[in-house]
Amino acid sequence: MLKDHAKIIHAIAASEEIIGRKKLQKMVYIAKKLEFPFQERFQFHFYGPYSEELTLRVEELCNMGFLNEIKEKKGGYYQYRYTLTESGKEFLSLNEQVSMPNLQDCMSDMNCQNARFLELVSTILYFDNLPKEEVQEKVFTLKSKQRYTEEEVGTAYQYIESLKGKAGH
Template sequence: MLKDHAKLMQAIADADEIIGRKKLQKMIYIARKIDFPFQERFQFHFYGPYSEELTLRVEELCNMGFVNEVKEKKGGYYQYRYTLTESGREFLGLHETDMPFLQECLKDMNEQNARFLELVSTVLYFDNLPKEEVSEKVFTLKSKQRYTDEEIEEAYAYIESLKNKARVH
């Protein structure tokens, strides 16, 4: 059981800090889709792929004192920041997670905005479909986001660059 918790803690440690629940969800989903061994199940939700399991796991890690969640008021909404606590770092030191190259991928994803990661994760969610159908899904399901064809192409290119980072070394 704690193996999956350790993987999630490793992800947060590798990213240094993740700002936003949505961003955390997208980063873990994308990492899973490019073959990192995250086990959480995802369904398609309002903001793309979402995992209730991941939400509960983060909550458990916060309750155990391994992950620090800071709620900040940002304009008209709240934003959450996730970092590993000192106890979390000690725990990780005792529980090896074998995910080479994860840090490089997560740091890259963490530099992207949540809107772009939402698009990338949506494209990956429908990766069993031809490109044209994926675009149609994006335009239909994410109409409020007003993604462009260029952004969808950028998402495909970004996915390839992450896959290359994950397997190159």
């Protein structure tokens, strides 16, 4: 029943701490695109791929006491930090059947990136059925406020390839 919840706990445990709801969304989406078995459905939203299901699961995990959500005021907005609680660690040890080899390498690497870059990577992956030129056009159109450069798009494609290597593909 809580297998999908356990996968999210596993992802956050692999990262130790994730700062930002947007970053968490992008990391899980990218991991899913790397063929890790996350079940959440994503739609394209203001900040790229977004999953209402993931938002609800994270909220449930906080309510169950498995995740710590710390709300911090940063300038004019709030930022959220996610870490596992002791109960979360215990739950994870009881759910060892959630085996995702290589997840830790991928999540740790993504966690070192900023949310803006992960938004670009996840947007590229969202349109990965299109040719590169069309994907770049979509990025420049849909994400015009982010002012991504061609160089950043190229870097994002290289990053995706390096993550695929870490994921074992």
